[in-house]
Amino acid sequence: MSIDRLADLVAASSRIVAFTGAGVSTESGIPDFRSPGGVWDRFNPNEFTFQNFMGSEAGRRRYWELGRTTFPVIRRAEPNPAHHALVTLWRLGKLDCVITQNIDNLHQRAGLPVDRVIELHGNATRARCLACERPYERERIQEWLDAGVAIPACDPPCGGIIKPRTIMFGEAMPRVELEEAERRARASDLFLVIGSSLVVYPAAYMPLHAKDAGATLAIVNLAETPHDGQADVVVRGSAAAVLAQVTERLSERPSPR
Ligand code: NAD
Numbered sequence: 001m002s003i004d005r006l007a008d009l010v011a012a013s014s015r016i017v018a019f020t021g022a023g024v025s026t027e028s029g030i031p032d033f034r035s036p037g038g039v040w041d042r043f044n045p046n047e048f049t050f051q052n053f054m055g056s057e058a059g060r061r062r063y064w065e066l067g068r069t070t071f072p073v074i075r076r077a078e079p080n081p082a083h084h085a086l087v088t089l090w091r092l093g094k095l096d097c098v099i100t101q102n103i104d105n106l107h108q109r110a111g112l113p114v115d116r117v118i119e120l121h122g123n124a125t126r127a128r129c130l131a132c133e134r135p136y137e138r139e140r141i142q143e144w145l146d147a148g149v150a151i152p153a154c155d156p157p158c159g160g161i162i163k164p165r166t167i168m169f170g171e172a173m174p175r176v177e178l179e180e181a182e183r184r185a186r187a188s189d190l191f192l193v194i195g196s197s198l199v200v201y202p203a204a205y206m207p208l209h210a211k212d213a214g215a216t217l218a219i220v221n222l223a224e225t226p227h228d229g230q231a232d233v234v235v236r237g238s239a240a241a242v243l244a245q246v247t248e249r250l251s252e253r254p255s256p257r
Pocket of ligand 1: 020021022023024025026027030031032033034035101102103104121194195196197198199200220221222223224237238239240
């Protein structure tokens, strides 16, 4: 069975890099983008671009209208067994880092140290003034939105545009994170994709960088991905169930002397 093969590969590895997408957090109650009922069934992505946000007050008003309804979903979500299993792998000294496309902060909330999580698309729990760079907790912005503020602005006298620390559509990817992710992917012995459709680039190049540098590639996902053909093992299943089984099997093995 593919899950046994995955458990064997994890047992034999010591520099695992996990690459996670929205699918690792659906079992925490945060919908992904592309599954039926996902975010793109309800909103038009073309409306929520960086250019629309920066270009007009109307664009920012529309963005924050959506943000006011989506942030509570992230705020009430709890890490699930898949997030916890990755922390277990880190504690066992097997996991180098997690490269994530997610913006939900759940890997850190599960217990992974901040420096073990490379966020390619930013983090929705924080915001920042684009003029003076003053940081804001997204929680505080939510209080303003709930009190009727339509477009949050930096405290006086600055008054600058506040933007969530997520990478919006049309916005440049974070160069430092991207370079670090590629470096760690290439240094991994097992590259473990969990819950990603692998269609959003340049993030989706990461498994190919890893494979190119000699890593074993494993993919755990409910649906097919374009990189399945290059994977050494594909497990078609729920991230939480599969990862929990893998760590359970590891704990049943005799520890190496
Ligand atoms: P995606 O929506 O394109 O794909 C998610 C994949 O996960 C799908 O192939 C789906 O079949 C699979 N999946 C769903 N539930 C699963 C489960 N329980 N177990 C295993 N697989 C499961 O997501 P993506 O590849 O991350 O890329 C889309 C973009 O969406 C990313 O840029 C990310 O920033 C953003 N996003 C993030 C969140 C979040 O932070 N939680 C949520 C939605 C979207």
